[in-house]
Amino acid sequence: MVRxxxxxxxxxxxAAWVAGTGAQDAPVREKIAVKAGKIIPIxxxxxxxxxxxxxxxxxxxxxxxxxxxxxxxxxxxxxKVVMPGYVEAHTSxxxxxxxxxVLEVPFVSAKDGVDPKSVxxxxxxxxxxxxxxxxxxxxTLLGGTGVAIKTFGLTVEELLVRDYxxxxxxxxxxxxxxxxxHLARFRKYMADLDRYLGxxxxxxxxAEAAKKPFDEExxxxxxxxxxxxxxxxxxxxYCPEASDVVKAFELADEYKLKIVPVLGPRCYKAAxxxxxxxxxxxxxxxxxxxETNEDTETEEMKVVPKIMADAGVKFALQRDPNNYxxxxxxxxxxxxxxxxxxxEEALKSVTLYPAEIIGLADRVGSLEVGKDANLLILTGxxxxxxxxxxQVLIEGKVCYRRAEDERLKRLLxxxxxxxxxxxxxxxxxxxxxxxxxxxxxxxxxxxPPAGKAEP
Amino acid sequence: MSRMAAGVLAVGxxxxxxxxxxxxxxxxxxxxxxxxxxxxxxxxxxxxxxxDGKVVRIGRDFAIPxxxxxxxxxxxxxxxxxxxxxxxxxxxxxxxxxxxxITPDFEVLQAIDRDSPxxxxxxxxxxxxxxxxxxxxxxxxxxxxxxxxxxxxLESVLVKEGGQLKVVMGNDSTGGNATPRSGRPTSFYYRQPxxxxxxxxxxxxxxxxxxxxxxxxxxxxxxxxxxxEALKGKLPVEISLRSAVDVETAFEVMxxxxxxxxxxxxxxxxxxxxxxIARRGVxxxxxxxxxxxxxxxxxxxxxxxxxxxxxxxxxxGVKVALGSGDGxxxxxxxxxxxxxxxxGLPREAALAAVTTxxADILGVADRVGSLAPGKDADLVILTGxxxxxxxxxxxxxxxxxxxxxAQSGASAHGxx
Numbered sequence: 001m002v003r004x005x006x007x008x009x010x011x012x013x014x015a016a017w018v019a020g021t022g023a024q025d026a027p028v029r030e031k032i033a034v035k036a037g038k039i040i041p042i043x044x045x046x047x048x049x050x051x052x053x054x055x056x057x058x059x060x061x062x063x064x065x066x067x068x069x070x071x072x073x074x075x076x077x078x079x080k081v082v083m084p085g086y087v088e089a090h091t092s093x094x095x096x097x098x099x100x101x102v103l104e105v106p107f108v109s110a111k112d113g114v115d116p117k118s119v120x121x122x123x124x125x126x127x128x129x130x131x132x133x134x135x136x137x138x139x140t141l142l143g144g145t146g147v148a149i150k151t152f153g154l155t156v157e158e159l160l161v162r163d164y165x166x167x168x169x170x171x172x173x174x175x176x177x178x179x180x181x182h183l184a185r186f187r188k189y190m191a192d193l194d195r196y197l198g199x200x201x202x203x204x205x206x207a208e209a210a211k212k213p214f215d216e217e218x219x220x221x222x223x224x225x226x227x228x229x230x231x232x233x234x235x236x237x238y239c240p241e242a243s244d245v246v247k248a249f250e251l252a253d254e255y256k257l258k259i260v261p262v263l264g265p266r267c268y269k270a271a272x273x274x275x276x277x278x279x280x281x282x283x284x285x286x287x288x289x290x291e292t293n294e295d296t297e298t299e300e301m302k303v304v305p306k307i308m309a310d311a312g313v314k315f316a317l318q319r320d321p322n323n324y325x326x327x328x329x330x331x332x333x334x335x336x337x338x339x340x341x342x343x344e345e346a347l348k349s350v351t352l353y354p355a356e357i358i359g360l361a362d363r364v365g366s367l368e369v370g371k372d373a374n375l376l377i378l379t380g381x382x383x384x385x386x387x388x389x390x391q392v393l394i395e396g397k398v399c400y401r402r403a404e405d406e407r408l409k410r411l412l413x414x415x416x417x418x419x420x421x422x423x424x425x426x427x428x429x430x431x432x433x434x435x436x437x438x439x440x441x442x443x444x445x446x447x448p449p450a451g452k453a454e455p
Numbered sequence: 456m457s458r459m460a461a462g463v464l465a466v467g468x469x470x471x472x473x474x475x476x477x478x479x480x481x482x483x484x485x486x487x488x489x490x491x492x493x494x495x496x497x498x499x500x501x502x503x504x505x506x507d508g509k510v511v512r513i514g515r516d517f518a519i520p521x522x523x524x525x526x527x528x529x530x531x532x533x534x535x536x537x538x539x540x541x542x543x544x545x546x547x548x549x550x551x552x553x554x555x556x557i558t559p560d561f562e563v564l565q566a567i568d569r570d571s572p573x574x575x576x577x578x579x580x581x582x583x584x585x586x587x588x589x590x591x592x593x594x595x596x597x598x599x600x601x602x603x604x605x606x607x608x609l610e611s612v613l614v615k616e617g618g619q620l621k622v623v624m625g626n627d628s629t630g631g632n633a634t635p636r637s638g639r640p641t642s643f644y645y646r647q648p649x650x651x652x653x654x655x656x657x658x659x660x661x662x663x664x665x666x667x668x669x670x671x672x673x674x675x676x677x678x679x680x681x682x683x684e685a686l687k688g689k690l691p692v693e694i695s696l697r698s699a700v701d702v703e704t705a706f707e708v709m710x711x712x713x714x715x716x717x718x719x720x721x722x723x724x725x726x727x728x729x730x731x732i733a734r735r736g737v738x739x740x741x742x743x744x745x746x747x748x749x750x751x752x753x754x755x756x757x758x759x760x761x762x763x764x765x766x767x768x769x770x771x772g773v774k775v776a777l778g779s780g781d782g783x784x785x786x787x788x789x790x791x792x793x794x795x796x797x798x799g800l801p802r803e804a805a806l807a808a809v810t811t812x813x814a815d816i817l818g819v820a821d822r823v824g825s826l827a828p829g830k831d832a833d834l835v836i837l838t839g840x841x842x843x844x845x846x847x848x849x850x851x852x853x854x855x856x857x858x859x860x861a862q863s864g865a866s867a868h869g870x871x
């Protein structure tokens with residue numbers, strides 16, 4: 001026993017070393033074949049009665065009439081639908097307070113804020129979200145960097161898909177501060193940064209001219225902004241209003257920044273601008289906004305994804321976990337279909353497009369050979385309101401089984417009434433030692449037999 | 456006025472018919488692939504014939520009268536207009552009279568803004584009828600009103616005046632109240648109650664006073680009349696509450712004063728006492744729905760909600776309706792229907808929660824909530840099944856007039 005477990009530990013360590021991640025959950029070193037009633041690969045047409053072969057946590061083959069490797073563990077999902085896990089390109093949930101009080105904190109990282117044991121993370125997995133970009137909130141000018149994570153693991157290291165992904169810039173002035181001051185602050189930061197880099201370069205040149213060693217490191221607090229300037233990081237720019245999208249593009253041009261617009265609900269008027277730029281955007285969870293038409297005195301319903309799709313803007317959808325009807329990516333996609341967006345586009349906006357936006361399209365977002373085996377096994381069509389996530393595989397490992405989801409049961413089923421209190425007279429009597437636990441009470445099975453714990 | 460005429464002749468192009476008075480010649484035929492009447496089994500394919508704002512015929516095999524305007528939605532589903540059984544929007548000004556805690560004879564109708572943007576939005580979400588309730592800040596808050604979401608005059612909009620006496624339990628009516636730290640609470644602005652106990656005390660005091668007066672045959676003030684009606688069982692008492700504890704307290708007060716007609720409103724933790732609520736035959740207007748508390752009040756009063764609240768109540772035999780409550784405006788009731796069904800409320804019950812059950816609880820089932828000859832012609836035409844998130848509201852008809860048309864984007868509102 002001892003030898004076996006040590007051996008396993010060595011293998012696990014080796015695997016971790018090979019993977020180079022240092023994560024404790026090394027990729028599963030085995031073959032899995034998923035027999036699916038229907039495969040929705042996103043990257044291509046749906047496949048009826050297909051097979052997905054997984055090896056070492058990655059997809060080795062997808063198709064019809066594939067041979068199931070003799071050494072593969074088979075997951076029979078012949079009556080189910082298999083699709084890639086949902087990807088969310090932007091979230092600040094599941095990390096307690098997502099905004100620093102100070103306005104310019106590009107050096108903080110969502111990695112230090114993400115809580116792997118948060119209910120949000122658990123709900124994400126339950127609802128089929130397997131990859132997301134956790135990034136500081138929308139209330140800080142230079143909010144900090146994001147981290148691409150999966151939704152299953154005990155520590156942030158285990159969750160990690162890619163560290164240091166995206167930097168949050170918010171164009172939302174805080175409190176009663178003005179937009180002018182907010183942007184001036186940004187420009188001042190950039191000017192200061194330029195001056196700092198210029199002086200640094202001068203000192204370096206001086207040292208080189210004098211043939212002296214130069215070991216001064218760049219200020220780590222400025223590093224993310226330097227990386228942003230050099231195009232090594234993308235700026236996820238939160239634009240509360242359409243006019244802020246214009247500003248975001250101005251800043252992008254002025255400072256040569258790579259940006260991803262994160263749109264507030266009223267940004268639909270920027271659709272044309274976004275289309276001309278050919279940039280994908282992340283939409284707010286409120287898919288419908290209302291606008292008062294002053295001429296007709298009517299309230300006009302603006303369906304943001306429809307306006308974006310019609311303008312030719314690619315978009316990724318996101319959730320608002322605090323709102324009853326916007327907590328689900330499947331539902332956001334279904335609403336898109338309701339409003340006239342094609343099913344393919346709607347599904348891409350919760351899988352492949354967000355993966356592209358966070359620069360992980362080579363790993364997640366579709367079922368293609370070589371990609372991470374992040375699979376949802378669904379009881380039916382993903383956009384059907386009666387469909388449930390039955391199993392979730394992340395990197396080839398089964399991370400969620402609905403049948404074993406105790407919390408979901410608790411959230412849906414009747415709560416058991418509290419045990420009736422005995423009258424105080426009975427309580428005083430010490431029970432006779434060694435009484436057998438009541439039959440039919442499953443909870444009791446796990447307790448040590450009565451009488452054993454106490455001498 | 457010419458707009459009105461155009462609307463009748465060319466429905467679907469301009470849809471502003473709601474703005475004008477009905478004329479005798481108005482005949483409208485709505486054809487759809489599915490018709491959910493809520494009184495009988497759903498029909499596969501058929502026509503709802505509307506005359507003078509009322510449904511006159513539903514079926515498959517009858518000739519559409521000549522000159523009738525025709526609305527046809529391919530593959531669409533027709534169902535009764537949705538009812539928001541507990542709306543707290545569309546006010547002109549504040550929804551609470553804060554100078555008193557017991558205001559039984561206050562009527563919301565005097566404060567309803569028929570031109571409010573909230574109502575214009577509600578129509579487009581398929582809500583044709585709503586019960587507007589006073590706010591949550593008073594212990595006895597007064598009575599609400601059942602109105603249509605669209606119409607040119609108060610007369611055309613009003614379905615039922617008063618109808619229910621609203622009581623607020625729990626901590627809602629204590630919000631912001633506090634005895635002064637120094638000095639005496641003699642200011643006009645000093646408000647009771649400050650505790651849960653104080654709420655029950657004020658409620659029982661009011662009920663006791665009127666009960667005693669009734670017993671002695673004393674003359675009643677207008678304010679007391681509403682309470683007297685409730686004590687006599689003529690007026691249902693609806694208690695807005697959150698915690699399961701408050702449900703128990705509500706039942707205690709109900710028993711103490713022999714209140715026969717009770718409705719529980721809000722009630723996010725009611726599912727914990729579903730059997731007791733069912734045993735007493737008390738209906739529940741559930742909402743706003745949430746999965747995790749969003750406000751400090753939800754967090755402190757009812758943090759422990761079930762995703763299947765509606766399903767558990769219905770399973771125990773409780774009549775369940777949905778209401779947007781203090782959500783701050785109209786909500787997408789159809790999304791709630793989709794999700795409550797997903798989490799366990801049976802299909803029929805999920806549809807009834809925004810139609811027949813709501814109408815029954817509000818006492819307006821003779822006019823709205825179902826499609827049958829003689830009922831108000833309030834219809835929602837959906838692009839697909841109402842229990843799927845992939846369906847949307849395509850057209851809304853209120854009192855036989857197209858009030859919203861998603862195709863043209865036109866929505867009508869009471870510009871008479």
